[in-house]
Amino acid sequence: MSADENKSDSSGSESEVSACSSNFNPFKALYSKKAEIPVKNAPLYENISQYESAQKHENTIIPVGHKEEVDKRELDKKTKKEEQERLLEEKNKQRFARFQLPQPVRREKRAKNVLTRIETMDGPLAVLKECVDHRLRIKVITRNATGIRGVLHATLVAFDKQWNLALSDILEIWKRKGEKKRKIPPGLGTPVPKGSAAKIFPVPLVTETPLGHGVWECTRHIPQMMVRGEHVVIVNVVER
Structure with missing residues (x-):
């Protein structure tokens, strides 16, 4: 094979791995070491559907490697959800407030005796x-x-x-x-003998x-x- 043929083959392979060439071959570009990315800061997506969605709807699909933006988006979603739940709870309270009856208050039962009545x-x-x-x-x-x-x-x-x-x-x-002059009944004339009660309390x-x-x-x-x-x-x- 002559030198001109080798030169044409090398130029043909370079054109196939170049993204800007009309002869671009993506299969060869995956395995070639000569392939270069035309735009180094271009966003990366996991699949074609994400790329298509990013082209149709701006700022809805975040490229790979932007973790800060993902965290910020999740935090915004959580905050928005909590705010919606709070507004819904207040709306339900105002809606059903007139149908609610006051809850009876249980009073503590207090023992009733002579000392408490005093x-x-x-x-x-x-x-x-x-x-x-x-x-x-x-x-x-x-x-x-x-x-x-x-x-x-x-x-x-x-x-x-x-x-x-x-x-x-x-x-x-x-x-x-x-x-x-006292009139003492017969039952009270005889004194009661001293017993245990008299010893305890005379x-x-x-x-x-x-x-x-x-x-x-x-x-x-x-x-x-x-x-x-x-x-x-x-x-x-x-x-x-």
């Missing part, structure tokens, strides 16, 4: 509440079946709306006839003072006492 007492019972809070001494006049029985000087601990009183540190004073000692005309004044001190409301006549505050 806190809400008003009227005359509010005075007794003041006596309980400030530990004031009171004077309670009691009655029996026929008249006034006696007087209690004590500290009020608790009470209720029926005027049942729980007292402490009580000084009880009452009057009764002398021993010769019977209060009664002090008797003669007033004349066969009447004696009796006093005794009791640590605690419960007075029923039906026996209460008057309650007077001694200390303020």
